Amino acid sequence: MNIRFYNAKILLPGTGHTFQLIEGELWVKGNRIVYIGDGTDTSRIYEHVEPEGILWDRQIDVGKNVLMSGFKDAHTHSAMTFLRSYADDLPLQEWLTQQVFPKEALLKEDDIYWLCKLGIMEYLTSGITSNFDMYFAPLPGARASSDCGFRTVFTSGLNDFCESLEEVEDLYHKINAMSDLTSFKLGFHAEYTTSLKLLEGMAALADKVRSPVWFHNAETASEVADCKKRYGKTPTQLAESLGMYAYGGGGYHCIYFEEEDFEIFKKRRLIAVTNPASNLKLASGIAPVKRFLDEKIPVAIGTDGPASNNCLDMFREMFLVTGLAKVKEQDAACVPAEEVLYMATTGGAEAMGLSDCDSLAEGKLADLILIDLKQPNMQPENDFVKNIVYSGSKQNVLLTMVNGEILYEKQKFFIGVSAEEVYRHVNEIIERMRT
Structure with missing residues (x-):
């Protein structure tokens, strides 16, 4: 899929074991990150641009939340x-x-x-x-x-x-x-x-x-x-x-x-x-x-x-x-x-x-997550990294993408099978072991 994440804060690797937070867009083509930037330099972004523009499968307004490596x-x-x-x-x-x-x-x-x-x-x-x-x-x-x-x-x-x-x-x-x-x-x-x-x-x-x-x-x-x-x-x-x-x-x-x-x-x-x-x-x-x-x-x-x-x-x-x-x-x-x-x-x-998926960078595999900053535990935004480590929780995960595919978004799974079917199978295993 071709997915455009825009209006985003993006956590990128810094020098050594540090990070830097930028604002802009991240674009995924297939299973790769093809662009990270402010979204204006279209000349280097895509191999194919149709006359009406890039053919996106989906465009996601990140709403100033944070994209980071999974x-x-x-x-x-x-x-x-x-x-x-x-x-x-x-x-x-x-x-x-x-x-x-x-x-x-x-x-x-x-x-x-x-x-x-x-x-x-x-x-x-x-x-x-x-x-x-x-x-x-x-x-x-x-x-x-x-x-x-x-x-x-x-x-x-x-x-x-x-x-x-x-x-x-x-x-x-x-x-x-x-x-x-x-x-x-x-x-x-x-x-x-x-x-x-x-x-x-x-x-x-x-x-x-x-x-x-x-x-x-x-x-x-x-x-x-x-x-x-x-x-x-x-x-x-x-x-x-x-x-x-x-x-x-x-x-x-x-x-x-x-x-x-x-x-x-x-x-x-x-x-x-x-x-x-x-x-x-x-x-x-x-x-x-x-x-x-x-x-x-x-x-x-x-x-x-x-x-x-x-x-x-x-x-x-x-x-x-x-x-x-x-x-x-x-x-x-x-x-x-x-x-x-x-x-x-x-x-x-x-x-x-x-x-190939150790951080967010152009050319890397698109294994990334979207973190919700609009939660009390993420406010105020003094330091995003410290918020993640010291006060972050699962409630802040809005989206999880692996290999360019969204597998989890807003508490829903996209893994080819329903959550209910998985739960049914695993509880049947437990019942069998009890008998």
């Missing part, structure tokens, strides 16, 4: 929507082994398909235009993303109980070829669920296909202590010793790091994905975000799954990232709002390898 949720488990508010108020290992794994064993592929659609709907309401999804059966999730028009990067949840290295390699090729909306990076669930033989195989596969590797890393103090008992190394040090980081990657959570772990992340240019709401709910701890930034280690933000969060809401995550860092460091000036917004947009895109 949020990138850099760690999720979308299909776990069925466990929302099911297994709560438990520590990580008990939650995982006694509640999550047994229920997941009951899932069918069609269940995962519909559960992922529910997750996608929630991402859209929060202005999330892509997610980095780990699950033991990613193919139905990839179909759900493709059918909805949503952008998802998948990584495998390889462990001793599901998938094999051969299956992971097959998934790598299938999902990367499935759609321009789906891609796949290598990964495994965690050191404590994965044998040394499988870890060695993962390192060899990463070298073979030249892929970064991702896994749950240093989420709890006991995880790190147990890994050191087994191997004399932290999870980060073990992965490095196996040659797993030759093509980059990073870790999810990254709370309990030793000095050598920071050095490895710096050396390999690895990315730390912080998941503050999940870490709080499971009483896992607070990630050393300020230390990562001081060491020039890239940081992205993830919600984690809806079973441990339970809300797929990037606004809440952004506030917690900065708020927890300030408390942890006893420094109200650390981890400022612009840095956090960068993590939630460009930083997440870097983690997922989505350099």
